[in-house]
Amino acid sequence: MQLYYTPRSHFSRKVRILMAALDLSAELLDVGNVADANELAFGPNPLMKVPTLVDGKVVVFDSDHICQYLVQKYDPLDQFGVLIRDVNVCNTRAILNSIMAAEVDLILAARSGIATEHHPRFDKVKLVIRHGLEWLENNAALFSTGPLSLSFHLVCMRDHLLLFGNMPTDLALPNLAARIHQLEDLPYISSTKPQ
Numbered sequence: 112m113q114l115y116y117t118p119r120s121h122f123s124r125k126v127r128i129l130m131a132a133l134d135l136s137a138e139l140l141d142v143g144n145v146a147d148a149n150e151l152a153f154g155p156n157p158l159m160k161v162p163t164l165v166d167g168k169v170v171v172f173d174s175d176h177i178c179q180y181l182v183q184k185y186d187p188l189d190q191f192g193v194l195i196r197d198v199n200v201c202n203t204r205a206i207l208n209s210i211m212a213a214e215v216d217l218i219l220a221a222r223s224g225i226a227t228e229h230h231p232r233f234d235k236v237k238l239v240i241r242h243g244l245e246w247l248e249n250n251a252a253l254f255s256t257g258p259l260s261l262s263f264h265l266v267c268m269r270d271h272l273l274l275f276g277n278m279p280t281d282l283a284l285p286n287l288a289a290r291i292h293q294l295e296d297l298p299y300i301s302s303t304k305p306q
């Protein structure tokens with residue numbers, strides 16, 4: 112298998128954590144700057160995003176879809192609850208993904224030379240991150256009662272917000288921090304942490 116990714120990509124890290132936890136390996140293909148419109152670098156993905164998985168003749172786009180594909184093919188017992196469709200779990204995934212996508216908007220705008228300060232669109236994007244984090248904190252019990260893959264997702268979101276300086280510093284998130292602390296030393300969490 113090949114995985115188009117970048118070492119810092121939080122969406123790609125979801126897949127990398129799951130693959131490591133399932134003892135699966137893939138050749139990692141770093142696409143470089145994801146803000147670039149360099150079609151060739153992204154391999155077969157017409158959306159020019161990472162991650163993309165290539166498994167023989169099968170091409171799979173989108174991190175959640177890739178995780179589902181891997182579990183359906185390689186983990187019939189679904190040890191980490193990737194295929195769970197419970198409404199609360201899906202809502203939590205939607206919030207995590209939206210915070211992560213909002214952060215991509217901020218980072219790629221800045222990387223493309225757009226000032227994101229005092230701009231109504233980006234003010235809203237920042238509010239999405241704040242309100243999303245508050246929602247997760249208020250619903251943090253879902254991470255201990257829900258599938259472990261949801262907590263993998265949480266770690267990816269949190270580490271990336273911290274790495275790129277987009278975590279609101281005035282927001283107290285003790286319940287999320289406690290959950291992440293329980294997982295930080297797992298080898299597939301620590302070995303995939305972006306530097």
Ligand SMILES: N[C@@H](CCC(=O)N[C@@H](CS)C(=O)NCC(=O)O)C(=O)O
Nearest residue numbers: 120121122145160161162173174175
């Ligand atoms: N829904 C997609 C989102 C992927 C995504 O936005 N990836 C970012 C990097 S972390 C990217 O490649 N962005 C490029 C762009 O938006 O132009 C997924 O879950 O895989």
